[in-house]
Amino acid sequence: MSEPSIERGLQALRAEIDAPVAAFFSSCVHCGLCAQACPFYLETGDPKYTPVLKLEPLRRVWEREFTLWGRIKAGLGLSPKVTDALLAEWEELLYDSCTMCGRCSLVCPVGNDLQYMIRKAREGMVASGHAPEGLIGAAVRAVQTGSPMGLQWKTLEVQIRHVESSTGLTVPVDVPDVEYLVLLSSMEIINFPEYLEAIARIFDHAGVGWTLSTDCFEATNAGVQIGSKDIAATLVQRIVDAAVKLRVKNVISPECGHAYTAVRWEGPNLIGRPYPFHVYHIIEVLDALRAAGRLRTEGKETDRLSLHDPCNLARKSGVIQEQRNLMDLVAENFVDLEEHGRYQWCCGAGGGVSSNERADALRRAAFKRKKAQIEAVEPERMVTMCATCRTQLEEGLEEFNMDIPVVGLTEMLAEHLVEK
Amino acid sequence: MTERVVVDPITRIEGHLRIEAELSGDTIIGAYSSGTMVRGIETILRGRDPRDAWAFTQRICGVCTLVHGIAAVRAVEDALGYEIPANAQLIRNLMIGAQFVHDHVMHFYHLHALDWVDIVSALQADPKQTSALAQSISDYPKSSPGYFADVQRRLKGFVEGGQLGIFANGYWGHPAYRLPAEANLMAVAHYLEALAWQRDAARLLTIFGGKNPHPNFVVGGVTSPIDLDSDSALNAKRLAQVRTIIDGMQTFVDQVYLPDTLAIAGFYKDWAERGEGLGNFLCYGDLPAGAALDPATFLFPRGVILDRDLSRLHDVDLHADDEIQEFIAHSWYDYSAGNDQGLHPYDGETNLSYDARGGVAPPYRQLDVAQGYSWLKSPRWKGRSVEVGPLARVLMLYASGHEQTRGLVDSALARLDLPVEALFSTLGRTAARTLETKVIADALDGWYDALIGNVRAGELATFNDRLWEPATWPREARGAGFMEAPRGALGHWIVIEDGRIANYQAVVPSTWNAGPRDPDGVPGAYEAALQDNTQLVDAQQPLEILRTIHSFDPCIACAVHLSDPHTGESIDIRVT
Amino acid sequence: MTGGSVSDPATMPAAGGPDWDAAKAILNEVRHALRHFVATGESTLIDLRAQPFAPGDLERLLAWLGRGEVEARVEALGPTRVWESAVPGVWLVDHRDGDDQRLTLQIEVAEFPEILRSPAQDIEQAVAILDARLGAAADGGP
Amino acid sequence: MxxxxxxxxxxxxxxxxxxxxxxxxxxxxxxxxxxxxxxxxxxxxxxxxRRPSVIWLSFQECTGCTESLTRSFSPTIEDLILDVVSLDYHHTLQAASGEAAERAREEAMRAHWGEYLLVVDGSLPGPRANPGYSTIAGISNLQMLEEALAGAAAVIAIGTCAAFGGLPQARPNPTGAVSVSDIVTDKPVINVPGCPPVPMVITGVLAQYLVFGQLPELDEYRRPRAFYGQAIHDRCYRRPFYDKGLFAETFDDEGARAGWCLYRLGCKGPSTYNACATMRWNGGTSWPVEAGAPCLGCSEASFWDAGGFYRALSVPAEIDGARILAAGAVGAVVGGAAVALTRRRVRAGEQAREPVTVDELEQRQ
Amino acid sequence: MSDPMAFLLWVKGPMFNWALAIFALGTLARLLEIFLLGRRPNYAEPRGGEWGPGLRTVLTRSVADPGTFQRAPFDVLVGWIWHVGFLIALLLFIPHIELIQALIGLGWPGLPNPVVDAATAVTLVALVATLIHRLRHPVKRHLSTAEDYLIWTVTFLPLITGYLAYHRLIGPYPLALGLHILAAEIFLIVLPFTKLTHIFTAFIARWYNGAIFGRKGVQS
Known part of the structure; x- marks a missing residue:
């Protein structure tokens, strides 16, 4: 085993280059419009945060090694090398100032999927030893303890007991052959215990068979955030093993954005084969239950509510209408932010930024874009469905002294269930 | 002991012609005709768009300025089986006819007349008597004593000015000039008159072809559309203008050219006994009556007359391998398969080979006539040396019973009191040119009326675009384009491959007539004619040579072939 | 355009359309020349032969300019016809050669065209010519 | 005298x-x-x-230029040769032949040494070509030109052949033809190109020399600006149709009949500088474009090799499809080779890529 | 080469073939370089198709989303103006159509010259504005490399030379036309080796973008 090094980084980058990457880099005309989609640039005004620029290390590897013309240029000394210093300099750009929200991918006029390439670029950063401390810590904890926050099953067990006592329901654990394996995120367990209770009540209400697994309760994937497919694969494999062991039909990703994209879209490719089960986000499941008439609710929230779409859920996974259907079920004064759905703005915390203490200032700066959006609509409360987003919203709104509480959609729904 | 007389340049012709004659006493016993300039147009044509060929070949000659254009578009049309609308054929006929009239008149007055007319002698003429002479032979209105006096005054001023310009060093006062002073003055007046007239006559080609010299043609028809409602097409005004021009041509031919020819001929009847030469004549025929180029409808019939035998006309096949062939035994060319054989034009070659084939390094006094001595080849029909041109055509018309021609020939001979054999001569050749001009000038009416009839009937098409795009052509095609040019039978042979010219050969009237001896030593028409009963009064002033040569109306640029880039002779010099 | 006395507009060729462009340019030039003439008394000559007329354009232009009250014919090296257009001060001068072929066609903006003026040198000799004729008449005796 | x-x-x-x-x-x-x-x-x-002496030499030509000269309406050829110039040597028009003709040339040269105007039509085989390709009286064109040049006041090259090499010089220039300007180095040369030139342009240039006794203002091709100052296209009455985008597609369609622009039929008017559009031909009778024929560009150097006469000006002279296809094929091969290398590199990269382990990360931490 | 006509014939003849050959060679090589890299298999259960959304994005990405338009109206508008203007001048000018027809045998109706002329003039102004914008806007200035200015130049040159030639503002015309053709040839030659390849690859990139998003059920 060798040390992380520039050479390993370059090898990792080379391994990531494919036809889309080549098409994307061939097409960029430096129009700079991606900057107009990036909260980090918009809120700092610093042009170095222009998204396409964050890809410079990957671009150089592509140009120097994957184009004939670039090889000629490199031979003539006209194409600069990718050095360790360059990667060091780019660490901030690739981690601290990018949440991989993918908004730039949606506005690039030539169609470059920048987020796709940021994810790939991070592979090289990890391999060359240029990942942020915070993310390394999270990754190490996730692999070693099963949770990026170091949470143990016994902590969750306390939660379970609490839910069971307060609802009078049984929380199924390690029940095989049920319909759903429910995953959670450590942040939810710690910050938003209401979620588990809400799930228990809703599934009971709808008569859904579900279970938790003692082998694997954590849905988040620090490997995806840091950009290591090896670590990411390890974490995904745990979920797959648990689901297979319990022979569930479906796996439910909790109110967490990146967990969903990690399990839903990256997972099969990380382990190199399709799953023997389906993966859903909790919101998808809830909306399916609603559509099937299995959710009967009563009363509606009357205050002015608005909705924050988590990037991973909406823009990167296409779950957009589902949450609105559910909002309509329980809220009568719901108003969308101006740019929402696939064009929503990132809260500023995703993509590992929230785990990267060094990036706090940038994270707070990026939030100003969300804040401005919220201010424009003047809601009394915000609703979301991602623990990271919810934390960022709560902290941010508090910082700006805005008295707008943030609630999870699942919990809100649970509150309106018709009592049996 | 023979003496060599060299005439170079032969002037008042098109191109560069040199005649070397061997004299025994005062009689020519051997004559050698040499074209001394070569350009290489056939080689230049290779690889080009066949639709462009007309423009290149037209520049073979600016005098008979349309004939190579017509032959080239016909060659392409023949190769492709490309039909053209009836109007286009009629317009081409009108253009060809106008070219004939224009060219023959100019030849007679500006190129040939000075062989018979002594300009200086005209100064002695009495304008009144000249007027009387003019009025006795024609109704032409410009015949007053004042008119001739004006001409004489102008000529006098010119001669007395001391700068004779183009008239300097003519053989003035040569005993062979026999016209009385009055006839000379009349001819000088008509020399100037014809210069003015020809400018108008040339306008017919300008109307249909945009300019003259070198009017425009197009494969598949003509460039000018017909639309009576358009300013920009052939409309009523344009067609009326054509009518006016035709009228002007006919008037001049009837009232000036024809009477002048007969009047002058009357003084030179001895020239009806010399300058015949070969006695073989060839016509491809031309001027169809309908849309198709069908020899059965031609005004000029197709055929060959051998050994003066007008009772037997031989047919001609332009495509047959063994009929038309070109030889280079005495030409500055090489054939890849040997220099003694003949090649049909489809297989023709033109490899320049001046030094190796006997060309003498300039400056030279004398050619090496035992070897190559001309840039002209020697075309032969079934191995026969033949004459082409007006005389050939008039004989064909006469032999095939063309009524108008028979009438014209018979009355002219009667008027001059000459037998029909007089046609086979220098004088006969010149007279035949005049007579066929009359036939063609009159025929213009028929084509014009047919065109007007079509337009009235709403038949306006002038161009067929069916085979315009080279993509519609077969991969390989070959065709022969022929016509009767003013100077005689003209043929272009084209081989098309992949939409490009693979080979192009032109066998032109002056090659038939002016070509050198063939491998059997048989001379060409010029050479034979000069060797036929020609005596020189003064070897220093060989006027007699000019008379016979000019009676053919030489067009030498036409006659010279082109080089092939495969030979070492080819030089590519480009200065920019 | 050039004034009130032009031909009846109903019979005028329609302005506009590509065929008419060249003639329009000429008319503009004539207008400038007229103004210049009114202001300074200097005449202007426009050579119509050097214009890129479409077929029919010249005829239209001449029809447009119309005919005024004066016409003249000069015999000098062939005929020259002169006429005033319907626009006063705008003359057409058509020089032809002995074969009645047009040499030039000019528009002259002036009180009257130069070609009509008797050459000063000829007038100098006028008395002598007249005397000679009188003498001849006296000799011959009418 | x-x-x-x-x-x-x-x-x-x-x-x-x-x-x-x-x-x-x-x-x-x-x-x-x-x-x-x-x-x-x-x-x-x-x-x-005064009537200047003119010596007119005809070399590799077709006599079209002389024929054109005779079509001039003003001055007419009669006026020209009787009043304007003394045409002392001209093959097609002069009475004398053979030795007498040559003597006329020599006498004129002697009598007007240093003053005569030398007119040339036709190109001539150049110094490196075989002199036998074109001779007059046994003398090569080059020698005759050089002799006549010595005493000439100025040279007028009539026609595109004399001015620019013309048809004889067209690819592959079989006789090594050159233009007059290629030979003349120390005498003023006026080029009067055209195939042939407009009749009145020829006489106009001669008249200009007569009137002013000096050369007219010339452009960079030594053409008189008065006649060659503007492109056909700029003075073409069909130009408005070009501007409107109305084009004849064939020689007898609606557009052709209505007189629309001939650009698509290959008209070279835009790149051809000549007086056809204004002076027109044969006494103002018509000109090629008026007769429905696209301008061939005949007054421009190399016009014979400028692509097909029916190809629009914007179309390349010779599209070498084979070369382009070959290049494309080479491109495919090169691209393929590059990719083969690249793919190997990707695979190598994948194989060489060492998995990142938590232990490593932890070490770093 | 001092002779403008010889120059014109050179650019229309051998040079044109060379330019086209280099363009064809380079472009094919570049496209193969891209395509043959391929994509790795994707085992995730798709929520949508790839082809449909990919093709859809090829088209829809031409129109900016409302937010981007609000934030960068200049980029969007001026970018549109000169791209459209350039295409009008390139594809709807009759002489160009003749050229294309001669090359590939396909033709289409053109626009009247004054329309093309106006489009060209607007395009020229828009391109100059684009350059000024690039020099002044912080993001663009920061992003720009020498190559960006090079491709601006090779894009601008065919337009300006074409405009000058059409209006005959430089002479003689064979020189003006020759310069225009040469400028176009430089454009062709440079194209495969610079980001001008986006003329082709942008559509590929858009397709990949649309396909990647489309597979996840997002309309991009």
Whole structure:
């Protein structure tokens, strides 16, 4: 085993280059419009945060090694090398100032999927030893303890007991052959215990068979955030093993954005084969239950509510209408932010930024874009469905002294269930 | 002991012609005709768009300025089986006819007349008597004593000015000039008159072809559309203008050219006994009556007359391998398969080979006539040396019973009191040119009326675009384009491959007539004619040579072939 | 355009359309020349032969300019016809050669065209010519 | 010698009046494409002008230029040779032949040494070509030109062949033909290109020399600006159709009949500088574009090799499909090779990539 | 080469073939370089198709989303103006159509010249504005490399030379036309080796973008 090094980084980058990457880099005309989609640039005004620029290390590897013309240029000394210093300099750009929200991918006029390439670029950063401390810590904890926050099953067990006592329901654990394996995120367990209770009540209400697994309760994937497919694969494999062991039909990703994209879209490719089960986000499941008439609710929230779409859920996974259907079920004064759905703005915390203490200032700066959006609509409360987003919203709104509480959609729904 | 007389340049012709004659006493016993300039147009044509060929070949000659254009578009049309609308054929006929009239008149007055007319002698003429002479032979209105006096005054001023310009060093006062002073003055007046007239006559080609010299043609028809409602097409005004021009041509031919020819001929009847030469004549025929180029409808019939035998006309096949062939035994060319054989034009070659084939390094006094001595080849029909041109055509018309021609020939001979054999001569050749001009000038009416009839009937098409795009052509095609040019039978042979010219050969009237001896030593028409009963009064002033040569109306640029880039002779010099 | 006395507009060729462009340019030039003439008394000559007329354009232009009250014919090296257009001060001068072929066609903006003026040198000799004729008449005796 | 009479004297002798002379000058101004206001200056110059001796040499030509000269309406060829110039040597028109003709040339050269105007039509085989390709009286064209040049005041190259090499010089230039300018180094040369030139342009240039005794203003091709200053296209009456985008597609369609622009039929008007559109041909009768024929570009150098006559000006001269296809194929091979290498690199990268382990990360931490 | 006509014939003849050959060679090589890299298999259960959304994005990405338009109206508008203007001048000018027809045998109706002329003039102004914008806007200035200015130049040159030639503002015309053709040839030659390849690859990139998003059920 060798040390992380520039050479390993370059090898990792080379391994990531494919036809889309080549098409994307061939097409960029430096129009700079991606900057107009990036909260980090918009809120700092610093042009170095222009998204396409964050890809410079990957671009150089592509140009120097994957184009004939670039090889000629490199031979003539006209194409600069990718050095360790360059990667060091780019660490901030690739981690601290990018949440991989993918908004730039949606506005690039030539169609470059920048987020796709940021994810790939991070592979090289990890391999060359240029990942942020915070993310390394999270990754190490996730692999070693099963949770990026170091949470143990016994902590969750306390939660379970609490839910069971307060609802009078049984929380199924390690029940095989049920319909759903429910995953959670450590942040939810710690910050938003209401979620588990809400799930228990809703599934009971709808008569859904579900279970938790003692082998694997954590849905988040620090490997995806840091950009290591090896670590990411390890974490995904745990979920797959648990689901297979319990022979569930479906796996439910909790109110967490990146967990969903990690399990839903990256997972099969990380382990190199399709799953023997389906993966859903909790919101998808809830909306399916609603559509099937299995959710009967009563009363509606009357205050002015608005909705924050988590990037991973909406823009990167296409779950957009589902949450609105559910909002309509329980809220009568719901108003969308101006740019929402696939064009929503990132809260500023995703993509590992929230785990990267060094990036706090940038994270707070990026939030100003969300804040401005919220201010424009003047809601009394915000609703979301991602623990990271919810934390960022709560902290941010508090910082700006805005008295707008943030609630999870699942919990809100649970509150309106018709009592049996 | 023979003496060599060299005439170079032969002037008042098109191109560069040199005649070397061997004299025994005062009689020519051997004559050698040499074209001394070569350009290489056939080689230049290779690889080009066949639709462009007309423009290149037209520049073979600016005098008979349309004939190579017509032959080239016909060659392409023949190769492709490309039909053209009836109007286009009629317009081409009108253009060809106008070219004939224009060219023959100019030849007679500006190129040939000075062989018979002594300009200086005209100064002695009495304008009144000249007027009387003019009025006795024609109704032409410009015949007053004042008119001739004006001409004489102008000529006098010119001669007395001391700068004779183009008239300097003519053989003035040569005993062979026999016209009385009055006839000379009349001819000088008509020399100037014809210069003015020809400018108008040339306008017919300008109307249909945009300019003259070198009017425009197009494969598949003509460039000018017909639309009576358009300013920009052939409309009523344009067609009326054509009518006016035709009228002007006919008037001049009837009232000036024809009477002048007969009047002058009357003084030179001895020239009806010399300058015949070969006695073989060839016509491809031309001027169809309908849309198709069908020899059965031609005004000029197709055929060959051998050994003066007008009772037997031989047919001609332009495509047959063994009929038309070109030889280079005495030409500055090489054939890849040997220099003694003949090649049909489809297989023709033109490899320049001046030094190796006997060309003498300039400056030279004398050619090496035992070897190559001309840039002209020697075309032969079934191995026969033949004459082409007006005389050939008039004989064909006469032999095939063309009524108008028979009438014209018979009355002219009667008027001059000459037998029909007089046609086979220098004088006969010149007279035949005049007579066929009359036939063609009159025929213009028929084509014009047919065109007007079509337009009235709403038949306006002038161009067929069916085979315009080279993509519609077969991969390989070959065709022969022929016509009767003013100077005689003209043929272009084209081989098309992949939409490009693979080979192009032109066998032109002056090659038939002016070509050198063939491998059997048989001379060409010029050479034979000069060797036929020609005596020189003064070897220093060989006027007699000019008379016979000019009676053919030489067009030498036409006659010279082109080089092939495969030979070492080819030089590519480009200065920019 | 050039004034009130032009031909009846109903019979005028329609302005506009590509065929008419060249003639329009000429008319503009004539207008400038007229103004210049009114202001300074200097005449202007426009050579119509050097214009890129479409077929029919010249005829239209001449029809447009119309005919005024004066016409003249000069015999000098062939005929020259002169006429005033319907626009006063705008003359057409058509020089032809002995074969009645047009040499030039000019528009002259002036009180009257130069070609009509008797050459000063000829007038100098006028008395002598007249005397000679009188003498001849006296000799011959009418 | 009475030859020294001026043109003014000659005209008056012929009974031409002062008024007639004025008219002659007006026509001359028009002929030379000068503004009519120049007529008085022309009159003054013509009063003094003498008939210059002209020696006209014809080399590799077709006589089209001479034929064109005879079509001039003003001055007419008759006026030209009787009044304007002394045409002392001209193959097609002169009475004398053979030795007598050559003597006329030599005498004129001797009598007017240093003063005669040398006119040339046709190209000539160049110094490196076989002199036998074109001879007159046994003398090569080059030698004859050089001899005549020595005593010439100026040279006028009539026609595209003399001016630019023309048809004989067209690819592959089998006779090594060159233009007059290629030979003449120390004498003024006026090029009067065209195949042939417009008749009145030829006479106009001669008249200009006669009137002003000097060369007209020339462009960079030594062409008189008065006649070659504007492109056909700029003076073409069909130009408005070009601007409107109305084009004839064939020679007998609606557009052709309506007189629409001939650009698509290959008209070279935009790149051809000549006077056809204004002077027109044969006494103003018509000109090629008016007769529905696209301009061939005949007054431009190399026009024979400028691509097909029916190819639009914008179309490349010779599209070498084979070369482009070959290049494309090479591109495919090169691209393929590059990719093969690249793919190997990707695979190698994948294989060489060492998995990142938590232990490593932890170490770093 | 001092002779403008010889120059014109050179650019229309051998040079044109060379330019086209280099363009064809380079472009094919570049496209193969891209395509043959391929994509790795994707085992995730798709929520949508790839082809449909990919093709859809090829088209829809031409129109900016409302937010981007609000934030960068200049980029969007001026970018549109000169791209459309350039295409009008390139594809709807009759002489160009003739050229294309001669090359590939396909033709289409053109626009009247004054329309093309106006489009060209607007395009020229828009391109100059684009350059000024690039020099002044912080993001663009920061992003720009020498190559960006090079491709601006090779894009601008065919337009300006074409405009000058059409209006005959430089002479003689064979020189003006020759310069225009040469400028176009430089454009062709440079194209495969610079980001001008986006003329082709942008559509590929858009397709990949649309396909990647489309597979996840997002309309991009």
């Amino acid at each position: 009475a030859a020294s009479k001026t043109l003014g004297e000659r005209l008056r002798e012929r009974g031409v009046s002062r008024r007639g002379f004025l008219k002659y000058c007006a026509a001359t101004a028009s002929l030379m494409a000068l503004p009519p206001s120049m007529a008085p200056a022309i009159a003054a110059a013509l009063e003094r002008a």
